Amino acid sequence: MNRIFFDNAATTSMDNEVLQTMMPFLTEKFGNPSSIYSYGRETKMAIESARKNVAKILNAHPAEIFFTSGGTESNNTAITASVRDLGCKHIITSQIEHHAVTHAVEHIAKQFQIKVSYVNLKPNGHIDIVHLEKLLIESKEKALVSLMHANNEIGNIMDWHIVGNICKKYNAIFHSDTVQTVGHFPIDLRNTPVHFITGAAHKFHGPKGVGLLYINENVRINPFIFGGGQERNMRAGTENLYGIVGFSKALELATKNHDADKNHILEVKKYFYDQLKLNIKGVDFNGDVWGQCLYTVLSVSFPKTEKSEMLLFNLDINNICASGGSACASGTEAGSHVIRVINYNPNQITVRFSFCKHNNKEEVDVVIQKLKEVL
């Protein structure tokens, strides 16, 4: 029985072309990029070439692109630096951020004894822009606004131009967790009013263990991890060479095929949505499904029954992968903090299905069939 992987917001399979690009650096090209001899220079060049490539795709300067160990480290760096180095004494965020943001915010707020405000959310999960501006108007101190570009559980995409311009107006630092949009959404940083964005290669068919941090050239921060002079003194530690090369290649492929992939995935999502409505009684959807939303994510709520409470388990037995929320929070008993905040209905069980270019309608048919059997 073939596995059906409908959990691509958690992680994706690595493209073979990405792996092939990494292979020389996993074998013969192993020099430490900080070494000054030819063996080191060739790997240093590979990293700088990856940086240029990523910068070009995101329309940023290479000097604004930093490689880290992943999205979580990148988010921690941006939040820490905004408070520690940029004078932010008030954090404005939302209750539906990824834990990499919420827990970092909680820690930094406690450590620096600063205030955290949460922007109101609309029933469809979008942030209340009027409330955001109100919070900024009332803020007596310089603020850090940390709001994710696209939500990893319901898929909602924020209009970051509107948010960024409001931040600008009130001299706030704007950090956006873009882990779900880098590689899935055309990003043009030169024309986006944002100070920090973040990414993780494994969300777009690249390797795990490598991330992106964009730092706008107008802000100057200190490192989060101290040590050697790697990443132009901004992120110490011997570089994850293959990871960086893989990040660049994966982003390149994702960008090159973006339109075709998007259209294909959107069709799968639409078909799944239609089939769910047609076949599953009482099915419901979270977020701005057909509005400003990721084409990759569909958050589905089923009426709560003894059977639906065992849904993920039964899908797993049938080799179907989906999740109750963020993978990073799986295994905890608390359930999804996102669903709890925007659409808490104790009589519903929510499952996130998330798609990639490898999924198709035949898989949807199998999943619908299994859902009908199980529920």
Next chain:
Amino acid sequence: MNRIFFDNAATTSMDNEVLQTMMPFLTEKFGNPSSIYSYGRETKMAIESARKNVAKILNAHPAEIFFTSGGTESNNTAITASVRDLGCKHIITSQIEHHAVTHAVEHIAKQFQIKVSYVNLKPNGHIDIVHLEKLLIESKEKALVSLMHANNEIGNIMDWHIVGNICKKYNAIFHSDTVQTVGHFPIDLRNTPVHFITGAAHKFHGPKGVGLLYINENVRINPFIFGGGQERNMRAGTENLYGIVGFSKALELATKNHDADKNHILEVKKYFYDQLKLNIKGVDFNGDVWGQCLYTVLSVSFPKTEKSEMLLFNLDINNICASGGSACASGTEAGSHVIRVINYNPNQITVRFSFCKHNNKEEVDVVIQKLKEVL
């Protein structure tokens, strides 16, 4: 012309067996280890099996082993946590630590406004134990002692049982940067009085971008990177799955072949030393070369001349890789902070040669010949 790689303290080539162990996780086994379905459980199991394997080799509990993005992050975590969570208000360290320690110490000391003391060094580069005890006796506050197990530039190995027992006596936290000894030295953590040790797989023929942090079960700290519940809530971020699997395999191979590899490398080092003395006028050596010292490292000082000042450059032209000091500090114009402290002679040029199991005496002959030509 074959490349001669005599810079194995900077990084090593990855063993093919390690890469083969990683390959399934770079291809079909890509599930997010935090996901609860079978696809995630199989990768979670791989990580937990790696943890058990590493714990067994180092004679620790699996619950004391944490995987990070590298030695630098591990050192930053231990130092940050000791001050932030364990009440250390005085850091005792040395001036010959790796920058991952010195720069992290400087940052934390500044942030928490605490005192840093530097233990005296003997002419051979070993720390002055009497002075260490004096510093601890005089310390009015709980201290963190951060002293590396083996120095990456001169190879000196500290007796960490003596140091650890002194720390115990004065209720100090003991962190030891073991990046140069994990995989090269038999470590028995159950019988070593240390709270934190660190490691990096790429120093012993494993992958870059993955590190080890050992936290003794008797200390409880908070994370350094906040977010998801990975690594039992101690290190957030989707795991570098292949890296972790590779770390474990590389450590396993290094341990299995330790005695044979050590004997072989020691012979290469001894032969190189003898040939240098025989062939290069005025040659000198740094550290406790034939005492308590890594078999992998030989720090050589040449009389300063116009020619020796261009030595690394000329070795590189001849496809010979060696370094002026730590790779992490290469490219900076400051020179080695280690050599400057223990044996500063403005009339000498110092080069670190460091060996691995793949090196041999024939390579030494070539290097000696080139040195004679160049100098």
